[in-house]
Amino acid sequence: MHAEMKKAVTVKTHKFMFNSNIKYPQISGMKNKLRQEKINSNFKKVAQQDYKERKKILKRYDKDRKELGLSKKDYASYEYKTFFTVKYNQNNKVSIVRTKYYYTGGAHGEYYSESYNYNTNSSKEVTLKQNFKTAAAYNKAATCTVNKILADKEKYPLADKNLNLNLTPYYWTNSKSGINLIFQIYEIAPYSSGQIELPMETTCK
Incomplete structure (x- = not known):
């Protein structure tokens, strides 16, 4: 233990x-x-x-x-x-x-x-950006994260390409990326889905 x-x-x-x-x-x-x-x-x-x-x-x-x-x-x-x-x-x-x-x-x-x-x-x-060594590293992670969300229309039907992670609450974790994002109700999914917490992607898959 x-x-x-x-x-x-x-x-x-x-x-x-x-x-x-x-x-x-x-x-x-x-x-x-x-x-x-x-x-x-x-x-x-x-x-x-x-x-x-x-x-x-x-x-x-x-x-x-x-x-x-x-x-x-x-x-x-x-x-x-x-x-x-x-x-x-x-x-x-x-x-x-x-x-x-x-x-x-x-x-x-x-x-x-x-x-x-x-x-x-x-x-x-x-700030969220300050967790990354360079602006380029942040932009890459943000793009990968948004693209992954947009790709899953079944889970996140309300997400659109204008999703701005600069305005998204986040918290630190012990996960691989070290950051989880909090999306408000209706931001990327309907009310029934509740608030959605997703890891910040560091690489595009």
């Missing part, structure tokens, strides 16, 4: 205003404490915005329900909540994926995710 890898940093869960529906991370253990403080402050500010948005949506629920003349029993409750997952936390790197879920009527709710990837030595955020 392999020994567990040492974690790069400690990530704790906080609840904004003690609300279990609005969870956000706070990091400790980065080398640059000033940048770490700014990162944590940003996470808290985002949580504050989420908290306000949740209050708006719950207030709107009562307004919409009353306009329709329905009781709470007959009208599904609106929802808004956020949570995060630590996807990678070793080798001086940490990947955190924040996910927002909201429901404001209709057939189903919606999910949306964004990622935060930091070098824990420098405490700087790392």
Whole structure:
């Protein structure tokens, strides 16, 4: 059995205003404490915005329900909540994926995710492109990845040639490529497929 890898940093869960529906991370253990403080402050500010948005949506629920003349029993409750997952936390790197879920009527709710990837030595955020030594290496990997997705119309019927990986959340992994991409609902496939996570291709097959 392999020994567990040492974690790069400690990530704790906080609840904004003690609300279990609005969870956000706070990091400790980065080398640059000033940048770490700014990162944590940003996470808290985002949580504050989420908290306000949740209050708006719950207030709107009562307004919409009353306009329709329905009781709470007959009208599904609106929802808004956020949570995060630590996807990678070793080798001086940490990947955190924040996910927002909201429901404001209709057939189903919606999910949306964004990622935060930091070098824990420098405490700087790392873009997808910065994982590659050259622009050419990134462009090749991006082209290979997009082409593979476009080639599988059965699985990814909504994907098109304008798919831009620069805007795609990602997280580090221990896989061959070392990177997984997160595609939002409806971005490359229908709602029933959910959010899709695929490895970044490094070579074209």
